Amino acid sequence: MNRHDFIAAALAADDDARQQRLVRSVVQAARGVFGAQACSVLAHDPDTDELVFEAVSGAGEDHLVGSRFAAGRGIAGWVLLSGETMIVDDLSGSPVFDREIAESTRYVPRAIMAAPLLDGDRVLGVMEVLDRGEEHRESLRVLDWLGLFAAQATQALALVQHTRQARRALRGEQADLSEVVLVAEAFTALPLDRRAASRRLLRAVADSMAAGG
């Protein structure tokens, strides 16, 4: 984002519920199309190197959002690390399937599909689909569908992350632009017929700042 876009996004970001609903709508659609028991989007937090449940549909949707686990673990961890899609069935046949993660989510799947959320050459996170319907069991087409949903989830997650980043810059700790928010809020609270004078005042302040004053 350029600086204007950044400030615009930040000023509009009073509430990220709308963006979160967008991510959630993607996992709901994917779960429906795949006839799956659960579908989730996990975002990578590079500061802690953890994967965070950003949106969940189906099993775990009432308690998983916001929970975290170490990014290097499990199938999701592999997908994050390698940037490759993974479809694994018959998980019960493997003693190394990371049951600790699965049981912490209160759902132990028999099959999992996971795709990277690729934004250019960056992996923002992982989309997981647990226990898809039998009709999708042995088909290459499922990879294409998974890719399409992952592309949608990537755009939605990127929007959420941009918004949060912008909001942190405005309102969070070490917020550089917190005064800009105060000015914007005060300005938009004015009646329309009283804005012209304020606009001139703000322009004078901006000119003064641009001149180094």
Add this chain to the structure above:
Amino acid sequence: MTVPHWSPFGTGPLTWRITDLSASALDVSSVWPGPPPPDGTASLGSGAGVRVCVVDSGVEPDHPWVGGLHAAYTVDADGGDGLRIVPDGLGDTCGHGTACAGIIRSVAPDCELTSVRVLGSSLSGTGEALLAGLRWAVEERFDVINMSLSTPKRDFALRLHDLADRAYFAGSLLVASAHNLRIESYPWRFSSVLSVGSHSLADPLHLVYNPEPPVEFFARGVDVPVAWSDGGTRRCTGNSFATPHVAGMCARILSSYPGLEPFQVKNMLYLTAANVRSVP
């Protein structure tokens, strides 16, 4: 203008022109071409004498489907002076590499398998470890290098391209997975490698040539029974698991026709693909 001097591994300077067409060094003895095997790669050798390297998450050496490893290495960054290749006792950090090794073993049971782990544990997955591991495999002149990995990072594309060309000219077949999503990634995208995607048939030796590359061949990649870490098994889908089928086929070809160049092996795969027919 200065012409850069470039030497392939272990050989003299690159030959830019030929001045003596009668030179004995030009004599090439080849065990092939000849008629392609009538039943594809099924009647070819078992992979005996062929060195195959799996560049992946490591390999669990004791898994019965892997059938033993010749050696295992990983990329080490602890030395502080760049990445180096060191022996590895960690096995497989994920299961993905074990799956690939087991498939290669199932197709070419007598090949010699070596693992170099480039992902997992302390390796960050930034791509530098992948490059280091692949460079080592090329320098070691493995006959076949299985790479069921790729990176979309364009920063690595040029260096991967150089490595892929070095492998090709050094006689190493780099067998690389196409990404499962419809994106550009590397090194499968380069013409000097042998790129692989999936078909949905259950026959492990059924090979299809793609008349519309860049993906050149399709092999079994749906619901594939695979080895996993600690003796487990799974059923997996994706190009990652089609690729080792082709790596195994290459090992079979090379055990029957030792010394074939990468372009000859690729040609034999083409001639033995199920969808390629001679015009009468």
